[in-house]
Amino acid sequence: MIEIQHLKKSFGSHHVLKDVNLNIEDGKVTSILGGSGSGKSTLIKCMIRLLDCDGGKIVVNGRDISRVKDPFRLAAVRRHFGYLFQEGALFDSMTVGENVSFGLKYLTEVPVQQYEAIVKEKLAMVGLKPSVAALNPSELSGGMRKRVSLARVLAVSPKCILYDEPTTGLDPIMSDIISDLILDMKKKIGVTSVVITHDMHSAFKISDYIAFLHEGTIMMYGTPEEFRKTDNPYVRQFVDGSSQGPIKMKLMKE
Numbered sequence: 371m372i373e374i375q376h377l378k379k380s381f382g383s384h385h386v387l388k389d390v391n392l393n394i395e396d397g398k399v400t401s402i403l404g405g406s407g408s409g410k411s412t413l414i415k416c417m418i419r420l421l422d423c424d425g426g427k428i429v430v431n432g433r434d435i436s437r438v439k440d441p442f443r444l445a446a447v448r449r450h451f452g453y454l455f456q457e458g459a460l461f462d463s464m465t466v467g468e469n470v471s472f473g474l475k476y477l478t479e480v481p482v483q484q485y486e487a488i489v490k491e492k493l494a495m496v497g498l499k500p501s502v503a504a505l506n507p508s509e510l511s512g513g514m515r516k517r518v519s520l521a522r523v524l525a526v527s528p529k530c531i532l533y534d535e536p537t538t539g540l541d542p543i544m545s546d547i548i549s550d551l552i553l554d555m556k557k558k559i560g561v562t563s564v565v566i567t568h569d570m571h572s573a574f575k576i577s578d579y580i581a582f583l584h585e586g587t588i589m590m591y592g593t594p595e596e597f598r599k600t601d602n603p604y605v606r607q608f609v610d611g612s613s614q615g616p617i618k619m620k621l622m623k624e
């Protein structure tokens with residue numbers, strides 16, 4: 371289990387995470403919902419230590435990882451997590467195969483001779499043929515890019531995968547295929563998943579638990595069923611996707 375306790379993170383005077391408390395259960399899918407700019411990506415970047423938090427704790431297997439400085443221990447923390455970037459973030463100058471084996475080189479002791487077999491196995495896990503390994507990222511569709519990104523994460527066998535908006539920008543069918551893949555990973559390898567999403571259909575389908583991030587704290591945590599039934603007006607507005615309700619969006623006028 372991962373325990374996030376009283377987590378705080380500001381950018382200058384902008385207090386993005388004010389007091390976030392959340393337990394991530396082992397082997398389950400926890401989705402994080404929240405408006406644009408509410409701090410969802412910031413939260414998972416703090417978890418993987420791409421960002422340093424300003425206060426609070428992130429306890430993984432009984433140890434607070436939020437202040438680890440030692441590079442070896444930090445590498446171990448990062449190995450625990452696989453991170454699927456919001457932007458996909460494949461290296462355009464490398465083939466798909468090189469992208470998928472990238473983490474093996476930097477994060478594991480796996481001998482080079484085994485890379486090809488691992489690439490093939492991980493591509494198969496996300497439903498891609500071995501021939502895709504020779505393609506360049508620029509030759510892939512959006513859905514294939516997401517799947518390749520997932521294969522790259524799977525290659526290093528993380529205990530917990532953090533997905534930042536895995537279905538954004540995909541058509542409804544491809545979104546559903548990605549949702550199925552997330553469930554598949556849970557069933558086949560028992561991985562713990564944290565999924566940031568705006569996609570309510572996907573959230574209801576894949577989640578064991580949902581956390582709603584609002585104004586720097588977790589305003590509601592519960593099962594999909596509890597979210598469907600809730601009369602919390604903030605959550606209701608989000609779940610129903612309505613412009614009318616207590617949540618005021620900050621719109622920028624250019």
Ligand SMILES: Nc1ncnc2c1ncn2[C@@H]1O[C@H](COP(=O)(O)OP(=O)(O)OP(=O)(O)O)[C@@H](O)[C@H]1O
Nearest residue numbers: 381384386404405406407408409410411412413456
């Ligand atoms: N490195 C940074 N420096 C300064 N401000 C930042 C930085 N990263 C994020 N922010 C600010 O923190 C707030 C939260 O950003 P974050 O990316 O975590 O939101 P989000 O919930 O992931 O939004 P979205 O749904 O649009 O991806 C935003 O106002 C953003 O401008």
Ligand SMILES: [Mg+2]
Nearest residue numbers: 410411412456
């Ligand atoms: Mg984000």
